[in-house]
Amino acid sequence: MATIKDVAKLAGVSASTASRALHDSSMISEATKERVRQAMAELDYSPNYSARNLVNRQTNTVGIVLPVRESQDSLGNNPFFMQIIQGISSICSENNYMVSLASGRSNEELKKNIETLIRSGNIRKIIFLYSKKGDPVFQYVKKQQNVTCVVVGEAYEKSGSNIRYVDNNNIQAGQDAGDFLIAKGYREIVFASTDMAELVQAQRYQGYCQSLSALGLKEENLTLSRVDAQGNIRRLQKFLAAYPNVQAFVACDDIMAIRLQRLFKETDRSAAGYAIIGFNNSWVAEIASPALTSVNIFPYELGEKAANLLLKPLKKETEPVIIPHQIVERESTPIRAE
The missing domain is CATH 3.40.50.2300 (Response regulator)
Structure with missing residues (x-):
């Protein structure tokens, strides 16, 4: 099994220089680092991280x-x-x-x-x-x-x-989502969340509110549980009974958007009857029914x-x-x- 000394010899440097190059030290030139990397590849050298960690009381x-x-x-x-x-x-x-x-x-x-x-x-x-x-x-x-x-x-x-x-910029992303729905002709738009204590949800909601307030539209928040499916059915039914003119939803993420689509079906409502935009643009957005518009946050x-x-x-x-x-x-x- 090759050692760091073998790598250093093949690269034409000292063992200490080879070790510094391995750790990407700023003291070592890129040309020397590349020679060390090539020597490592040729010798199929793998650093002994366990031994190094024991000595340095650190871990990779x-x-x-x-x-x-x-x-x-x-x-x-x-x-x-x-x-x-x-x-x-x-x-x-x-x-x-x-x-x-x-x-x-x-x-x-x-x-x-x-x-x-x-x-x-x-x-x-x-x-x-x-x-x-x-x-x-x-x-x-x-x-x-x-x-x-x-x-x-x-x-x-x-x-x-x-x-x-x-x-x-989740505030801007939330505002862009609201603006997008408004441009499509929607005016009764609801934000759907799970936990406003999470800053990402709170910021997207803030941006959504800014979008609606710019046109004098009223904002509403529907909070659903991540785990209580039966409770969510009751929450959605109660919410839609109180706000029967709802046209669209800005969901806090794609999972919430999919949850809404499922809840619509379980309450005998068509998911296609409401516009929905989510966040994250995950793979589930493409296979949703209907396929989900989403804000890609990469x-x-x-x-x-x-x-x-x-x-x-x-x-x-x-x-x-x-x-x-x-x-x-x-x-x-x-x-x-x-």
Whole structure:
């Protein structure tokens, strides 16, 4: 089995230089790094991360923190999280890092799992896939020494030397979704959400409200559960009885939009009778019936950017990185007949 000394000899450099090149040190020229990489490939050399981690009390693993959910099925079945994790994993793989997920059904369970990652796994690089004001899990991580993290979401706290943010402009995205439906001829438009404590939903709702208020239209919010299917039927029936003139919905994400389509059928209403626009442009949007218009927030790119921010040297007091969005039109938002 090849060693770092074998790599150094073939590349014509010292073992210490080969090691620095392997760790992408700024002290080593790109030409030298490339010679070392070629030598590694020729010798089929793989770094002994386990040994290095024992010596340095560090690990080549990035921790990914998922939001608390009543049921983990609501995470595993959400294409957004799968896409963003794929984006993170691609960059981590390129940089010889692995990923480890932390999830939980409560803040206490999630915090305990992260404690294990940090204390037992020696993980010092963490990506949060959500942003939530007053989140006790994030507050715990922020206080840990030598831990850097990237948050996918709103920068509700000031960026610093160990915290970075990557996000979409969700207020603008929400406003664009509302404007899109208005341009199609809809005026009685409802926002459908699950948890306004999540900043991404609150911001999309804020943008939706700005869109409607610009024309003097009244905003409404329908809150549905992620897990209580029977309760959602009653909530929707009660809401539509109170607001019988509803024409369209801005759903907080594609999963909510699909949930609405299913609920319409279960309450003997046609999904085609209401225009619906979601967010994330996940694969479920294409197979929905009717196919779902959705705001593409490019989750794979969000994951790539989050990982890049985490794995490169951080600059102090940098601004959040914003990923653009784009509306992808499909059959769920036809022009409204007068």
